[in-house]
Amino acid sequence: MEINYKNIKVIGFDADDTLWVNETYFREAEEAFCKLLSEYETPNKIDQELFKMEMNNLNLYGYGVKAFVLSMVESALELSNNNVSNITIEKILNIGKNMLNKPVELLDGVEDVLKELSKKYRLILATKGDLLDQERKLEKSGLTNYFHHIEVLSDKKEANYSKLLSHLDVEPSQFLMIGNSLRSDVLPIVNIKAHAIHVPFHTTWEHEVVAPEEHNNDHLTLNNIKDILKYLS
Known part of the structure; x- marks a missing residue:
């Protein structure tokens, strides 16, 4: 299945295990x-x-x-x-x-990807977790300036994403989410008719594991975040 990203205006990035080790x-x-x-x-x-x-x-x-x-x-x-x-x-x-107090360890290629994509797209950070901790990690990461908007969500369900897109004034068809979790970063996104790219991390929290029958083919899966630049420029 070929997925077209030509209408994308806003790209959302998950934080933990997408941008840095968690x-x-x-x-x-x-x-x-x-x-x-x-x-x-x-x-x-x-x-x-x-x-x-x-x-x-x-x-x-x-x-x-x-x-x-x-x-x-x-x-x-x-x-x-x-x-x-x-x-x-x-x-x-x-x-x-x-x-x-752990240092923030960026994953391979993350800053290069953000630097390149920020030239053409509006980038946002959409993560869940403790607000103070996520703000601390973002500050330590040195990535803050690449993002137009930072959103720490209480959860990552369809309603949370729909509310976020409404706040950003962007249509689902114009939004792409990139993250390591099928449950949090991919399936809710495709269910609201937006786009998602799955970049798996080698370790997954049990809560984020998705049963095979829940998988779908309405998204792209890449081995490395750097591969995104082959599809977006």
């Missing part, structure tokens, strides 16, 4: 958490219970490191029958602080 740090944090709770359960069970807690808390806490830390604390209390020590709780909090 999920890798969560995986490292999960491993550290499992070690802290190893006297209570197996690593596999701890992982399962933490993910379940994250899903239960999603509507209350939203996305991001702070929400993740709260879920780790709750999981630790639950897995230990409220016997977890204050020292362990402090170590869990420090896992979160270390995540928030």
Whole structure:
């Protein structure tokens, strides 16, 4: 299926694991958490219970490191029958602080792509997560000047994108979203008749995994963000 991008005026970029490394740090944090709770359960069970807690808390806490830390604390209390020590709780909090203080590592080719596309298109950043943390990462990234608009969404569903496009005064047919998540950056976009390009990251959060039957062919998938320039110039 050939997809035509000639009418595109605005290009949206996801942030985490599209522009810079993110999920890798969560995986490292999960491993550290499992070690802290190893006297209570197996690593596999701890992982399962933490993910379940994250899903239960999603509507209350939203996305991001702070929400993740709260879920780790709750999981630790639950897995230990409220016997977890204050020292362990402090170590869990420090896992979160270390995540928030991580350097921003841009993915290969990101700045070159933004520099080139910004000459012709209006670029926006459309991400979800904690506002303060995302602002911090964007500032550290050095990419702020490439974007005409920054939007930190509470979620990335069809209604969120439709509201964003209305705010930007752009038709769906004129909008292209680029991101690493089929669930968040691609499927909601094609469902509102806009365009999407999927650039997978090597590690995907379980919540963002899409079952094969949910896939469709109404988008382009590229191995590297630099390949976008073959289709947009």
